[in-house]
Amino acid sequence: MDGDDGDADYDELVIHCRRLVCNSATRDLPTQSEFLQNRLRWSTRSYMAGTPSSPVQMIADQGKWLMNRTGRMQRPLASKEALQMNPNQALWEKGDFTRIAEGMRESGETLVETLGITKGLKVLDLGCGDGTTALPLAKRGADVLGVDIARNLVEAGNKRAKDQRLINCRFQEGDASNLHELEDHAFDLVVSMFGAMFAPKPFDVAKEMVRVTRPGGRIVMGNWIPGDPTLVAQILKISSSYSPPPPEGFISPMMWGVDSNVIERFEGAGIPKERISLVRDTYIFNLAGPPSELVNIFRKYYGPTMNAFEAAEKNDRAGDLQGELEVLFNSHNKSPSKDATSIPATFLRVTVRA
Numbered sequence: 001m002d003g004d005d006g007d008a009d010y011d012e013l014v015i016h017c018r019r020l021v022c023n024s025a026t027r028d029l030p031t032q033s034e035f036l037q038n039r040l041r042w043s044t045r046s047y048m049a050g051t052p053s054s055p056v057q058m059i060a061d062q063g064k065w066l067m068n069r070t071g072r073m074q075r076p077l078a079s080k081e082a083l084q085m086n087p088n089q090a091l092w093e094k095g096d097f098t099r100i101a102e103g104m105r106e107s108g109e110t111l112v113e114t115l116g117i118t119k120g121l122k123v124l125d126l127g128c129g130d131g132t133t134a135l136p137l138a139k140r141g142a143d144v145l146g147v148d149i150a151r152n153l154v155e156a157g158n159k160r161a162k163d164q165r166l167i168n169c170r171f172q173e174g175d176a177s178n179l180h181e182l183e184d185h186a187f188d189l190v191v192s193m194f195g196a197m198f199a200p201k202p203f204d205v206a207k208e209m210v211r212v213t214r215p216g217g218r219i220v221m222g223n224w225i226p227g228d229p230t231l232v233a234q235i236l237k238i239s240s241s242y243s244p245p246p247p248e249g250f251i252s253p254m255m256w257g258v259d260s261n262v263i264e265r266f267e268g269a270g271i272p273k274e275r276i277s278l279v280r281d282t283y284i285f286n287l288a289g290p291p292s293e294l295v296n297i298f299r300k301y302y303g304p305t306m307n308a309f310e311a312a313e314k315n316d317r318a319g320d321l322q323g324e325l326e327v328l329f330n331s332h333n334k335s336p337s338k339d340a341t342s343i344p345a346t347f348l349r350v351t352v353r354a
């Protein structure tokens with residue numbers, strides 16, 4: 001690779017960049033000498049599909065570029081990339097929650113039946129997954145927006161709504177900690193079944209849920225309860241005992257299952273305690289297969305359990321984790337058949353009058 005080729009490549013890059021306009025936040029592009037030094041390394045970047053015809057082509061293909069006021073080349077830090085750095089999003093995109101959700105559909109329907117849905121009610125389903133509650137809400141005539149941080153689940157939800165011809169149900173990407181894309185008081189009802197509880201910054205989450213609910217509207221949350229002896233709380237407890245300690249300052253999602261925390265968080269969002277109701281309710285996890293098969297589904301597709309297995313494998317403890325989960329799932333199975341699974345799990349049902 002001689003210097004002339006490098007100059008030509010760099011000139012081509014600069015010309016390409018000048019043609020492009022970008023309004024987003026930007027990240028520095030290398031100077032010419034950095035470009036030349038790194039050219040070989042860039043040309044083998046593994047995330048590029050196929051072999052680029054030249055380093056310039058490869059870099060240009062990655063997105064829009066521009067020259068900043070100091071003459072340095074920059075490229076946009078697209079929102080997609082920014083979100084890829086969000087560990088909360090990475091956790092839920094790592095697995096495929098649709099595989100767990102398939103066993104929760106019946107409970108989703110049952111829950112929605114209790115919500116008094118009327119035609120045209122504006123509903124936000126927050127942390128909606130692939131629509132276990134959003135679709136039944138829409139089937140009852142509500143105008144439903146599902147918001148979820150995981151792009152694979154947003155896509156799956158939109159596909160399910162399309163397949164079922166529910167034009168009053170759509171899904172989009174968003175973070176329950178910051179719903180800046182949604183207007184104040186836009187919804188009559190905000191539902192979040194085991195969704196918003198997983199978002200960071202719980203006080204912000206409560207504020208955002210209250211902000212987007214119209215005065216007089218409702219918020220309904222389902223939250224797993226720490227220390228509860230039933231399925232999901234125990235899966236999360238066992239999984240965390242095999243996982244590395246969380247980063248400092250991490251607030252466990254399970255804290256949303258403690259009455260006093262829920263009250264404190266909604267009080268922080270301006271809701272008096274008298275307008276918050278807290279009751280125990282049940283979801284059922286079903287599978288047309290034995291409990292061990294459901295353990296395998298969690299192992300392969302449920303982010304928190306996947307992480308626990310990864311950590312356990314490093315310590316040669318994956319067998320122990322599998323064993324503990326199989327004992328748990330088998331002992332909680334209420335199906336009369338050994339070849340089928342039906343496991344109830346208790347949750348805290350929170351209803352807030354906004």
Ligand SMILES: C[S@@+](CC[C@H](N)C(=O)[O-])C[C@H]1O[C@@H](n2cnc3c(N)ncnc32)[C@H](O)[C@@H]1O
Nearest residue numbers: 092127128129132148149150175176195198199
């Ligand atoms: C246990 S699943 C429940 C999904 C769905 N509500 C259901 O009942 O099937 C948790 C969901 O919360 C979503 N989630 C996690 N953190 C979130 C956040 N910060 N903002 C929005 N959604 C989030 C996950 O992507 C996932 O879909």
